[in-house]
Amino acid sequence: MAQPLSILFWNLRMARERKPIEITNVLDAIDALATSKPLDILLFAESAFLEPRVLPVLNRRAPDFSAVHPSDAVVHVYCRRSVRCEVLPKPNGKVRWNGYRVRLGKHAPFVLVAAHSPSKLHGDPGRQEEFADQMREDLDDWLAVERHNRAVLCGDFNMNPCDPGLASFRGLQAVMSRSDATKERSIGRRTKPKLYNPMWRHWGGESLGTHYYAGGGDALAYYWHTLDHVILTPAMLDAFRDDELSVLRSAGTESLVDHNGRPREDMSDHLPIYFQIHATGDEAP
Numbered sequence: 001m002a003q004p005l006s007i008l009f010w011n012l013r014m015a016r017e018r019k020p021i022e023i024t025n026v027l028d029a030i031d032a033l034a035t036s037k038p039l040d041i042l043l044f045a046e047s048a049f050l051e052p053r054v055l056p057v058l059n060r061r062a063p064d065f066s067a068v069h070p071s072d073a074v075v076h077v078y079c080r081r082s083v084r085c086e087v088l089p090k091p092n093g094k095v096r097w098n099g100y101r102v103r104l105g106k107h108a109p110f111v112l113v114a115a116h117s118p119s120k121l122h123g124d125p126g127r128q129e130e131f132a133d134q135m136r137e138d139l140d141d142w143l144a145v146e147r148h149n150r151a152v153l154c155g156d157f158n159m160n161p162c163d164p165g166l167a168s169f170r171g172l173q174a175v176m177s178r179s180d181a182t183k184e185r186s187i188g189r190r191t192k193p194k195l196y197n198p199m200w201r202h203w204g205g206e207s208l209g210t211h212y213y214a215g216g217g218d219a220l221a222y223y224w225h226t227l228d229h230v231i232l233t234p235a236m237l238d239a240f241r242d243d244e245l246s247v248l249r250s251a252g253t254e255s256l257v258d259h260n261g262r263p264r265e266d267m268s269d270h271l272p273i274y275f276q277i278h279a280t281g282d283e284a285p
Helices: 018-037 054-058 125-146 198-202 234-241
Strands: 004-013 043-044 065-067 075-080 086-088 098-105 109-115 151-156 183-185 190-192 211-213 222-227 229-231 275-276
Touching: 004 151, 004 229, 018 043, 018 054, 018 229, 043 109, 043 151, 054 075, 075 098, 075 109, 098 125, 109 125, 109 222, 151 234, 198 229, 229 234, 229 275
Parallel strands: 004 043, 109 151
Antiparallel strands: 004 275, 043 075, 065 075, 086 098, 098 109, 151 229, 183 190, 211 222
């Protein structure tokens, strides 16, 4: 049986100027993550300030990784050479997300969508919902070309699980229940399959969230937000185990949170998410 794919996503919070010590801290954390976990695919948002330093860190012990993202990608993707990861043509020329054909051994491939949606600070919920609707259209186009329904969406969606762009019929319609995710929903003349979002259970509880923001001067402040997500089509449910998804608060022995338990500002204001994808049941020809 093939080993599962281990995937990590982290928004590294690109600032206009990062201090040298901050860059060193982030690179050391990436090195610790890559050595403490059997990572096969790493996705980084807001990481342009690290280029071209990431690959030498990932390949410090062996030349295992390559960069597979196109030059205009907002999420940079690094894939272990033993995993086939190919860029899919953009159906509509968008730049906020990219699609990849990922194959684990001889098993059937799936589509990996690496996304970074606009910030809540630069648009209203309607704009985010429109972006989610367009992302769903592109996903449907990729799946139609690939002639299957296996897909994983991963990235910083800049929305909590309950926000309209993720939860509404017009958005991604990513629900919290596996059983609900297998049922289609109809409104008017339109019928739309649902998606499964396991990050619902990582907002509050032990995980608290992936991002901390005190709310500024807003009357309503959640403080902890879950903006980073892994979302699956129903065809991928058998390949995904909920207990293998985690919000990481350390990289090896290095803590990623401060003494208050919040993301360390000298690294990022987001925490990374880690999950595994097991081989799908049908082998590719």
